Amino acid sequence: xxxxxxxYLMFLPVFIYVLIVYYWPMLGVRYAFYDYSIKNFExxxxxxxxxxxxxxxxWRAFSNTLQISVIKLLITTFTSVLVSVFLNxxxxxxxxxxxxxxxxxxxxxxxxxxxxxxxxxxxxxSSGFINETLKxxxxxxxxxxxxxxxxxxxxxxxxxNIWKETGWGTVIFLATLSGxxxxxxxxxxxxxxxxMQKIWNVTVPALANTVxxxxxxxxxxxxxxxxxxxxxxNTRVYKVADVISTYIYRESFMSAIPNYGYTTAVxxxxxxxxxxxxxxxxxxxxxxRGRGII
Amino acid sequence: xxxxxLSVLLASAMxxxxxxxxxxxxxxxxxxxxxxxxxxxxxxxxxxxxxxSDAATTEPAAAEEFVLDNLYIVVDGTLTATVDSGQxxxxxxxxxxxxxxxxxxxxxxxxxxxxxGYTSTVSQLLATSTPGEEGYPDAMxxxxxxxxEYSTTGILWDMADAYANAEFQSRVTLPSVNExxxxxxxxxxxxxxTYGNGCVTYIKQSWLDAVGMSVDDIKTFDDYYNMLKxxxxxxxxxxxSDGTYGVIAAGxxxxxxxxxxxxxxxxxxxxxxxFYQKDGQWVDGFTEQATIDALARLAQAYADGVIDPDTxxxxxxxxxxxxxxxxxxTSEGVFTYWAGTWLRTxxxxxSKNEVDDDLGxxxxxxxxxxxxxxxxxxxxxxxxxxxxxxxxxGDGDNTREQAIFDALLETxxxxxxxxxxxTYGAEDVHWSIHAEEFxxxxxxxxxxxxxxxxxxxxxxxxxxNDPNTVWKKNHLDAxxxxxxxxxxxxDNDDLVTKGNQFFTTNCVDAPAAAACxxxxxxxxxxxxxxxxxxxxxxxxxxxxxxxxxDYNDEWGDTVEQILSELNQ
Numbered sequence: 001x002x003x004x005x006x007x008y009l010m011f012l013p014v015f016i017y018v019l020i021v022y023y024w025p026m027l028g029v030r031y032a033f034y035d036y037s038i039k040n041f042e043x044x045x046x047x048x049x050x051x052x053x054x055x056x057x058x059w060r061a062f063s064n065t066l067q068i069s070v071i072k073l074l075i076t077t078f079t080s081v082l083v084s085v086f087l088n089x090x091x092x093x094x095x096x097x098x099x100x101x102x103x104x105x106x107x108x109x110x111x112x113x114x115x116x117x118x119x120x121x122x123x124x125x126s127s128g129f130i131n132e133t134l135k136x137x138x139x140x141x142x143x144x145x146x147x148x149x150x151x152x153x154x155x156x157x158x159x160x161n162i163w164k165e166t167g168w169g170t171v172i173f174l175a176t177l178s179g180x181x182x183x184x185x186x187x188x189x190x191x192x193x194x195x196m197q198k199i200w201n202v203t204v205p206a207l208a209n210t211v212x213x214x215x216x217x218x219x220x221x222x223x224x225x226x227x228x229x230x231x232x233x234n235t236r237v238y239k240v241a242d243v244i245s246t247y248i249y250r251e252s253f254m255s256a257i258p259n260y261g262y263t264t265a266v267x268x269x270x271x272x273x274x275x276x277x278x279x280x281x282x283x284x285x286x287x288x289r290g291r292g293i294i
Numbered sequence: 295x296x297x298x299x300l301s302v303l304l305a306s307a308m309x310x311x312x313x314x315x316x317x318x319x320x321x322x323x324x325x326x327x328x329x330x331x332x333x334x335x336x337x338x339x340x341x342x343x344x345x346x347s348d349a350a351t352t353e354p355a356a357a358e359e360f361v362l363d364n365l366y367i368v369v370d371g372t373l374t375a376t377v378d379s380g381q382x383x384x385x386x387x388x389x390x391x392x393x394x395x396x397x398x399x400x401x402x403x404x405x406x407x408x409x410x411g412y413t414s415t416v417s418q419l420l421a422t423s424t425p426g427e428e429g430y431p432d433a434m435x436x437x438x439x440x441x442x443e444y445s446t447t448g449i450l451w452d453m454a455d456a457y458a459n460a461e462f463q464s465r466v467t468l469p470s471v472n473e474x475x476x477x478x479x480x481x482x483x484x485x486x487x488t489y490g491n492g493c494v495t496y497i498k499q500s501w502l503d504a505v506g507m508s509v510d511d512i513k514t515f516d517d518y519y520n521m522l523k524x525x526x527x528x529x530x531x532x533x534x535s536d537g538t539y540g541v542i543a544a545g546x547x548x549x550x551x552x553x554x555x556x557x558x559x560x561x562x563x564x565x566x567x568x569f570y571q572k573d574g575q576w577v578d579g580f581t582e583q584a585t586i587d588a589l590a591r592l593a594q595a596y597a598d599g600v601i602d603p604d605t606x607x608x609x610x611x612x613x614x615x616x617x618x619x620x621x622x623x624t625s626e627g628v629f630t631y632w633a634g635t636w637l638r639t640x641x642x643x644x645s646k647n648e649v650d651d652d653l654g655x656x657x658x659x660x661x662x663x664x665x666x667x668x669x670x671x672x673x674x675x676x677x678x679x680x681x682x683x684x685x686x687x688g689d690g691d692n693t694r695e696q697a698i699f700d701a702l703l704e705t706x707x708x709x710x711x712x713x714x715x716x717t718y719g720a721e722d723v724h725w726s727i728h729a730e731e732f733x734x735x736x737x738x739x740x741x742x743x744x745x746x747x748x749x750x751x752x753x754x755x756x757x758x759n760d761p762n763t764v765w766k767k768n769h770l771d772a773x774x775x776x777x778x779x780x781x782x783x784x785d786n787d788d789l790v791t792k793g794n795q796f797f798t799t800n801c802v803d804a805p806a807a808a809a810c811x812x813x814x815x816x817x818x819x820x821x822x823x824x825x826x827x828x829x830x831x832x833x834x835x836x837x838x839x840x841x842x843x844d845y846n847d848e849w850g851d852t853v854e855q856i857l858s859e860l861n862q
Contacts, residue, residue, distance in 0.1 A: 038420045039449050039688075057819070124603035126537035127624045145833060148606065234607060235826040236833065253414040255818035256443040260421060 032268045036261035048265035058266060060239065061247035068154065068229070068243060069222035072161050077214055079162050080169030085203055087170060088177045089195070100174075103167030115231035118160055122146040153237040161228065169214075176210040177203065212288055220281040223274040244270045362697035364401045368416060368434035371409035372680065373769045375719045380758040381406070383720035384768070391711045392701055400701055405429070410609065413440055420449060425687035425694075432685060432698045436484065438678035439552045442809035443817060445483045451686040451695040453703075454482040460699075462707040465777040471679055472776070474806070484681030485703050487716075488774035492676045492801055493556040494633045494793075495661040496640060497521075500650045501530035501627035502659070509659045515591075515666050518560045522600035525627035533623045540600035541628040542617055544610040546592050546832050550821045553675045553804035555588075557630050559663070561595065562588045564670025567824065569808035569860060576808060576860035578853050580824055581842050584670075589831045589838035596832045602626050606829055614640070620647035628661075633674075633797030634773060635766055638789045642763060645741065655789050660796045676801040682706075706770075709780035717779060718754065719768040725754050725783070734762045752783045766790075810859035816852055823848065 001008070032049070035042045052058050083103065090096040106114070121129045124143045131143040146152045180203065188198045226245035233241040244266065252263040282292040375384040385402050393399045407415045416434060423430040436444060444450055457463075457472060471489050476482050497509060505524035512518050522540025524530070531538055543557040547567060555562035565584035569576055579585060595601045602608075604616065610631075617629040618640060631640065641657050644650060650657045663673050684698050705712040718725040729749040734756065735741035745764070747753045754765040766787075772779065773794040813820075827841040836844075846853075 036421070038417065038447055119607075125539070125624065127604075143603070145603065148829070148833065150835075234829075235822055236606075236829045236835075238822070238826060250818070250822070253411075253418075254822075255417070256413050256440055257417055257447060257814055258414075258421075258818075259815075 029264065029268050031261050032265035034261045035259065036264070037257055037259045044261070048259075048262045049269070051262060052265055052269065057238075057242070057247060061242045061244045064241065065223060065225055065243040065245075068157070068241075069225050070219075071154075072158060072225075073215065073218050073222065075158050076161055076165050076169055077211060077218070079166045081173055081207060081211060083166055084170040084173035084177060084207070085199055087174060088203065089199070100167070100170070103170070105167070106164040107168035109164070111227045111231050114160065114164055118156075118232070119147060122156065124148070147232060148234060148236045150237055150240050153233070153241050157228070157232060157241070160232070172214060173207060173210060176207055180206045209289070213285070216281045216284050216288065219284075220274070220278040222277060223270050360693040360697055361398060362396075362400060362694070362701055363398065364403065365698065365701055366403045366405065366429060366432045367702065368405045368407060368419065368431040369769070370407060370412045370435055372435065373404070373406060374766070375724065375768050376406060376759075378759045380720050380723040383723040384715060387720045388712065388715050391715065392705050395705055395708075395712070396701060403429075405431070416440075420685075425685060430685070433682055433702050434685075435680055436683055437551060437680050438490070438804075438807050439550070441484045441681050441683065442552075442807040443814045444683065445477070445809050446811055446814055448688075449685060450483040451684040451692075452481040452483060453485060453684060453695070453699055454480055456696055456699040456703075457482055457485060460704050460707075462704065462709070462777045465707070465709055465780070467778065468776040474803075475678075475681070484683045485699075486679035486681045487703070487706055487776060488679055488771055489776065490677035490679040490804070491633055491771070491774055492553075492674050492797060492804075493559070493630045494674055494797055494800070495560065495628060495630040496637070496658040497661055498530075498627050498650065499653055499656055499659050501525055504528070504530040504532060509661055512661055512664065514664055515560060515563070518661075518664055519595070519600070522595065522628065523598065526598075526600045530627055531622040531625070535623070537624045538622070539602035539624075539626040540595070541605075541630075542602040542608065542613050542626040543605050543630060544608050544613045545825075546596075546601075546605060547825075547828055549825050549828065550818075552807045553677050556675050556677065558592070559630060559667055559674060561591045563591075563666040566805060567828070569813070569856065570805040576857055578857065581846065581853075586838040586842060589828060589841065592828075592832045593834055593838070597834055601832075606832070614643070618643040618647055618649060620649060622649060633801075634794040635771060635790050637793035638766065638787055641789060646762075651740070660793070663800055672802040673800045674797065674802075675804045676797075677804050678807060707775070707777045709777065711781075713770070713775075713777075713779055714781060714783055716768055717770040717772050717775070718783065718785065719765060723755070723758060724765045724768065725752065725785075727752050727783075730755075732756055732761075734764065752785075754785055808856075808860055810856060812852065812859055813856045816856075820849060820852070 033043060033045055035044045035047070087096055087100060090099070120127065122131070124131060124145045126132065128143065130146070131140070134140045135143065144152065146156050184202050184206075185198055188202055193201065223244065225243045226249070229241055229243050230246050230249065233246065248263050248266050248270070251266070252258050252260065286292045373381075375381045381404060385404060389400055389402050392402075405419075416431070416436075419429070419431055454476065468489055471486050472482065475484055475486065497512075502508060502521075505521070505528045507521055507524065512521055525538055525540045527536075529535070529538070541558070546558060547562065548554055548557055549567060552568070553566075554568050555565060563584070565582065565588040566579035567585050567588075568579055570579050571577075592601070596603070602616070604612065608616070613629065614631070616624070617626055619625050629640075637658065637660070641655055644657050663671075667673065682703055684695050684703075687694055706716050707713055714721075714725075722728070726747075727750055729747060729751075730753075731744065731746045732755070733745070734743050741762075745753070757763045757765045767785070772785065773790070824845065827836075827845055830836050831838050831841045
């Protein structure tokens with residue numbers, strides 16, 4: 001170590017930088033143990049956590065976060081796999097590339113723009129394209145309030161997510177598919193396998209490991225759900241749409257005089273759960289692919 | 295060896311620079327609130343002390359020499375001289391005028407916050423900095439609801455004495471505006487330079503003509519409702535298909551901002567869905583029969599399709615823009631909005647979008663309060679005025695706060711130069727008394743309008759950010775102000791005058807907003823809950839009675855607590 005002291009010395013500024021920029025702000029978690037609002041800063045121990053665990057809105061947000069995140073993850077992964085397989089089967093390269101480009105594009109749109117587009121499209125008013133079209137086709141007689149209905153909000157949210165993220169989700173699966181040994185397909189041809197049989201017996205098994213890894217990596221991020229919900233939800237669907245991050249945001253920034261101590265406590269709880277999920281996923285990753293994610 | 299020396303020097307330099315960057319005191323630790331010496335304001339006693347100083351040690355004699363040389367104010371969109379519309383010139387002229395009055399230079403720092411995020415940004419500013427830090431607001435604008443919530447925090451300065459001794463007192467024509475804001479023990483935490491103003495119902499004349507109605511026929515809620523139905527069903531825009539609506543607003547009720555009911559007064563009628571005083575006792579209006587009836591009316595109208603569904607999520611901007619949109623096929627015939635200057639603004643915007651050009655300034659008619667409103671409130675609601683507040687640094691010494699009052703609020707109503715700045719904006723930028731000629735919409739022969747003024751004639755100029763419109767006003771409305779200008783500068787816009795006259799003859803004062811500790815703590819959650827219930831009822835997802843029962847189950851105990859605090 002002494003012989004490498006020059007390198008350690010050179011590393012020192014970076015280390016200090018990391019401490020100051022990344023770790024020093026983390027000291028803010030101490031506010032979770034304070035009553036911290038305007039002109040009030042008082043140590044209250046675990047009171048914020050007691051208050052949090054006795055609040056119905058918090059548990060509702062926690063439950064919604066897990067449900068929405070996990071279902072979204074499963075649905076978008078499934079559709080990505082499905083689209084990847086279809087794309088892989090396409091013989092016309094021009095059509096394949098064109099389709100890929102088209103389905104990638106929504107990923108690069110901000111959630112604010114996506115929300116604006118879908119809010120307009122799904123509006124219940126006479127300017128709402130979907131409702132007016134369905135009515136003109138005779139499918140419905142009365143406009144549906146898609147984004148304000150507790151029954152419709154989640155399905156619509158998943159559909160929007162599929163529209164936005166499926167294309168991008170195919171990237172990793174297409175990379176895996178391109179690595180499948182062509183001899184496997186040739187062997188299947190010799191065995192007289194149909195196209196569907198080749199997909200089911202060659203392509204899908206080859207993808208299984210990647211699917212599992214993608215699921216594990218994304219499972220660690222289930223608590224990080226904010227922007228997509230924030231831009232699409234409203235007071236009428238809080239029961240099915242409010243998630244931890246939007247709950248923290250509302251308590252912090254929509255109150256005239258917020259208690260930052262309480263919202264820090266909720267944020268800390270979210271981080272702890274996220275941390276546990278990362279550790280679980282790390283362990284799962286070690287078992288599945290022989291190495292962890294951290 | 296050279297490399298090692300170089301790396302040591304490099305590392306040392308970086309470490310020192312980083313340590314220096316991170317060494318600043320006062321990182322937002324609220325524990326130090328109120329105990330730090332000002333670096334935005336100088337006092338003879340503390341000018342050399344920039345660290346932490348106990349307020350109790352401040353020498354009174356030295357405090358008297360307090361000199362306010364920096365003034366940080368936080369404003370919302372009601373300061374219309376924005377950064378893009380001549381704010382720099384306004385600021386420079388204010389500094390010059392006030393500097394002359396005070397006898398020393400003063401630097402004005404305006405922090406103009408987006409109107410929609412104003413409340414949350416202000417709370418962050420106050421929570422993350424302390425008096426004396428750069429950017430900490432010395433004074434700011436607050437809506438009546440926000441003001442009531444803050445009045446219990448101890449962060450606002452009691453300006454009762456400063457107000458009583460202000461020079462403008464002799465010219466105040468509406469003393470009740472500020473007198474009514476005093477607490478039971480005579481404290482005054484906010485200053486309203488104008489009365490509140492309110493909303494009136496505007497109807498498109500062309501749509502009335504199209505369905506064969508006249509504003510004079512609309513006397514009762516049934517008349518009003520029939521008009522909305524006609525606007526929805528009788529193709530008032532004449533395009534041959536459905537798509538129009540009777541009315542739009544920014545929410546079925548504005549439950550987060552007093553007076554809550556002013557955007558849809560015909561539906562709410564005598565209801566008041568918040569805490570208010572009734573026969574000397576505070577009550578929760580949300581649980582009253584009047585609110586249940588109002589929700590039922592709204593639900594019926596929503597089911598009948600006469601309320602534009604966009605109302606639920608629309609902000610004021612979206613509602614306005616849909617009302618005067620150049621696409622009238624999905625627009626509405628009725629819009630209840632602010633009186634006076636907004637009549638001109640709405641008319642101008644319709645003109646800009648070429649809506650009903652043949653009607654000129656008669657595009658919109660104002661609906662007198664319907665019978666049900668007259669029988670309950672007595673007229674349209676004149677909201678509690680927005681106020682200016684001064685932050686109290688908590689040092690027990692009033693010299694800083696008095697200096698802020700003198701520089702900002704005392705001069706704001708000086709009747710002359712500074713008041714003109716707040717009323718009309720900067721001289722020769724927003725208004726002028728010099729001879730000039732200009733033309734708006736010069737490229738459009740149909741809309742082109744020439745203006746010509748003689749030397750010495752007060753007039754408003756073209757808007758700095760839109761040469762096709764004439765500037766209207768700055769922060770203060772000349773008609774609403776509690777102490778009028780004495781220099782004779784008056785903008786004679788007939789439409790604005792007509793709008794203001796209409797409102798003042800048809801309005802009543804809003805009930806005082808409630809304020810107590812529990813309400814302050816739960817306000818945002820309570821409003822969210824009520825809003826969700828209101829929207830669910832209007833959308834037909836539950837009955838008004840079920841909604842109120844749900845509210846009582848969920849919030850009953852808290853409401854009891856609030857009422858007991860208010861009625862103490």
